[in-house]
Amino acid sequence: MPQARxxxxxxATAIAPPPILARExxxxxxxxxxxxxxxxxxxxxxxxxxxxxxxxxxxxxxxxPLQPQTVLPNPQISSPASSDCFVPxxxxxxIKQQAKEDVEAEQAKRTEYxxxxxxxxxxxxxxxxxxxxxxxxxxxxxxxxEQEYNNQDENRKRDPLVALRKVFEQGLLIPFLLAVLGIVxxxxxxxIGKAWMTSVKAIDDWVxxxxxxxxxxxxxxxxxxxxxxxxxxxxxxIPFRVNHEPxxxxxxxxxxxxxxxxxxxxxxxxxxxxQYRRLMITGIxxxxxxxxLKHIAFSYGKGRLPELENRPVPVLVxxxxxxxxxxxxEKLITAIVEAFKRNRFPNADRFxxxxxxxxxxxxxxxxxxxxxxxIRPVLAQCISDLLKSLDEHQRCRLIVTCRTQVYDNEFAHxxxxxxxxxEFTDQQMRHFLxxxxxEIPAGKSIDQLMQTLRDRPRIMALARNPLLLTIIxxxxxxxxxxxxxxxxxxxxxxxxxxxxxxxxxxxxxRGSDKRRVLQYxxxxxxxxxxxxxxxxRSIDLRCTPLSRQKNDKFKRAYCKA
Numbered sequence: 001m002p003q004a005r006x007x008x009x010x011x012a013t014a015i016a017p018p019p020i021l022a023r024e025x026x027x028x029x030x031x032x033x034x035x036x037x038x039x040x041x042x043x044x045x046x047x048x049x050x051x052x053x054x055x056x057x058x059x060x061x062x063x064x065p066l067q068p069q070t071v072l073p074n075p076q077i078s079s080p081a082s083s084d085c086f087v088p089x090x091x092x093x094x095i096k097q098q099a100k101e102d103v104e105a106e107q108a109k110r111t112e113y114x115x116x117x118x119x120x121x122x123x124x125x126x127x128x129x130x131x132x133x134x135x136x137x138x139x140x141x142x143x144x145x146e147q148e149y150n151n152q153d154e155n156r157k158r159d160p161l162v163a164l165r166k167v168f169e170q171g172l173l174i175p176f177l178l179a180v181l182g183i184v185x186x187x188x189x190x191x192i193g194k195a196w197m198t199s200v201k202a203i204d205d206w207v208x209x210x211x212x213x214x215x216x217x218x219x220x221x222x223x224x225x226x227x228x229x230x231x232x233x234x235x236x237x238i239p240f241r242v243n244h245e246p247x248x249x250x251x252x253x254x255x256x257x258x259x260x261x262x263x264x265x266x267x268x269x270x271x272x273x274x275q276y277r278r279l280m281i282t283g284i285x286x287x288x289x290x291x292x293l294k295h296i297a298f299s300y301g302k303g304r305l306p307e308l309e310n311r312p313v314p315v316l317v318x319x320x321x322x323x324x325x326x327x328x329x330e331k332l333i334t335a336i337v338e339a340f341k342r343n344r345f346p347n348a349d350r351f352x353x354x355x356x357x358x359x360x361x362x363x364x365x366x367x368x369x370x371x372x373x374x375i376r377p378v379l380a381q382c383i384s385d386l387l388k389s390l391d392e393h394q395r396c397r398l399i400v401t402c403r404t405q406v407y408d409n410e411f412a413h414x415x416x417x418x419x420x421x422x423e424f425t426d427q428q429m430r431h432f433l434x435x436x437x438x439e440i441p442a443g444k445s446i447d448q449l450m451q452t453l454r455d456r457p458r459i460m461a462l463a464r465n466p467l468l469l470t471i472i473x474x475x476x477x478x479x480x481x482x483x484x485x486x487x488x489x490x491x492x493x494x495x496x497x498x499x500x501x502x503x504x505x506x507x508x509x510r511g512s513d514k515r516r517v518l519q520y521x522x523x524x525x526x527x528x529x530x531x532x533x534x535x536x537r538s539i540d541l542r543c544t545p546l547s548r549q550k551n552d553k554f555k556r557a558y559c560k561a
Contacts, residue, residue: 086140088123095141099148103156114145175216178207213347221345222313228343229301233294240497241474244439251435253295254428254466256288258419266422274306276416278398282407283421286467289401292421293364296399312362312397313355315339319379320370327378329386336363356386359395368402368410380410387414423464426450432466433473441479449476452483459483459490471497 085092095118102110115138119125122137129137185200212221235246256269258281269292272279283289293316299305300314317339324331333352340348355361363383371379387396400411404420412418424432433446440446449472453460463469471494475481484490499518500511 086143087118087137091118091121091123091141092144094118094121095144096148099145100152103149103152109146109149111142111145115141175207175211178203209346211347212345213350218351221348221351225313225340225343225345226301226303228345229297232343233298233301238470238474240471247435249295249298252432253291254288254424254432256292257422257425259422260417260419269419269421270306272417272419273397273399274308277394277396278414278416279400280407280411280415280418281399281401281421282404282418283401284404284465286465287421287423288466289421290366291466293366293399293401296362296364308362308397310359310395312360314362314364316364316366318370319365319367322379323371323375325372325375325378327375327382329382329389332382332386336361353390356390356396362397363399365398365400368400369406373406373408376408376410380414383411384414424466424469425464429453429463429469432469436473436477439477441477443479444476449473449483456483456485458487459485462487462490468494 085096087095095114098114098117101107118141119134119138122141124133124137182200182204185197208217208220208224211217212224234249236249236252237246238244257266258269258272259266269281273296281289281292296305297314297316305314315336317335321338322332322335333349333356336352337348340346340352345351352361365383368376368379383398387394387398398414400415409418430446430450433449437446453463453472459472463472472483474497475493476483484493495515495518496511499514
């Protein structure tokens with residue numbers, strides 16, 4: 001197995017000055033490492049880092065002699081006062097030394113203290129001096145001290161090592177060195193190759209994971225957050241579309257319209273978001289509420305979010321994650337922080353609290369209906385309390401979504417307006433179907449589908465719902481599929497898809513088994529429809545396992561309401 005060794009020429013460069021040493025070492029290492037196999041590059045990755053760090057230390061070490069230094073007079077040598085000294089030389093040295101020590105200690109000017117300390121040491125000082133003479137001595141001491149203090153302070157400000165020390169004292173030594181290493185690595189990436197860049201990326205990620213929540217890294221963290229929002233929402237995977245490519249958000253999203261304002265008009269959802277700081281948006285299942293919030297996050301990532309006051313940062317929180325009867329403000333903040341973490345912004349606690357306080361967040365709270373009915377009032381109150389305690393000027397934007405059927409005005413006092421998502425128009429339906437154009441088989445077209453829907457008004461009424469229109473479009477891509485003529489036929493086919501193909505990788509039970517359970521639940525709900533229900537989405541059931549066949553992976557159960 002070939003061994004990588006540094007040549008004699010590399011060692012010989014040790015007698016060269018530090019900058020030349022670094023250049024020669026890297027030149028020789030580059031030449032030899034580029035001829036090694038991948039495993040050899042990995043083995044010498046740590047060696048490269050060590051040499052880089054050593055060279056930087058030597059380079060920085062050479063800076064010190066080059067910095068301007070203030071040379072103080074030797075107190076043992078008697079000499080007259082210089083042009084910048086207003087007292088005898090011996091006393092001048094002591095005063096200047098005091099000024100130098102004060103600057104190095106970052107101590108503010110202490111002119112009064114210096115006057116009191118050195119007046120009695122002045123050669124001309126006598127106990128019976130007149131007031132004008134004393135004043136003249138004090139003025140000379142003050143001028144000497146302040147002029148030297150100013151000179152030392154200016155030199156200190158120009159000293160790069162002082163700036164570096166401040167960086168180190170603030171706990172930024174590691175990120176600074178790693179940043180320098182990253183820059184140096186960039187100079188040699190072509191020579192060292194992919195293995196080196198992989199190491200740099202690992203270091204980059206390590207630094208980011210630990211410092212993303214600090215103010216210094218905030219811009220970097222927000223950039224990664226935007227990139228994550230694009231990656232997570234750019235392509236929409238339809239749960240029941242098995243073995244199909246995801247759809248593009250930019251193609252499939254249809255601007256929604258909402259109604260419910262005082263004038264009763266239907267308006268664009270984005271117009272309403274700009275008009276009202278805090279919105280409650282309701283709609284029937286599948287009407288596009290979640291898609292709207294995802295599109296807001298996606299638009300922010302793309303830099304296309306409409307101009308809003310304070311340029312708020314949207315954060316999408318699924319409320320089913322807060323199904324906790326012991327919910328507190330701290331748990332709510334933690335949920336928001338976790339939402340940032342899921343989108344490549346770790347350690348965002350400081351950022352979240354600061355942004356809430358200064359009105360720079362847009363909270364997108366999705367699915368109030370997915371929270372247990374007994375917890376919804378607690379959740380609503382917790383959100384209200386959080387905003388009141390942190391958002392002093394009520395500037396944070398808030399959008400909450402919920403199914404119309406179960407919304408019980410939990411946010412009536414917090415929301416500026418409650419709006420309802422309206423059904424698709426013909427134009428919106430055609431816009432939505434255009435995203436499916438590539439998958440429609442020969443002999444079919446969007447025009448034909450739209451005409452068929454018009455000929456079957458009962459199905460057309462269902463197709464104005466985005467979720468049901470998605471099912472229709474998916475079915476229509478099958479060359480043999482014909483649009484049902486009745487609602488019953490359509491529901492039969494739709495439920496088959498939802499029960500058998502929805503998130504197929506998570507399926508544990510056969511579609512027929514799930515259908516029987518749902519039939520029982522539907523019958524129970526129908527029979528109880530005349531009775532008062534706590535929650536239209538909640539049914540109390542007791543399920544007892546009946547049997548589990550040896551070769552049957554599906555557990556059958558008997559459920560009693």
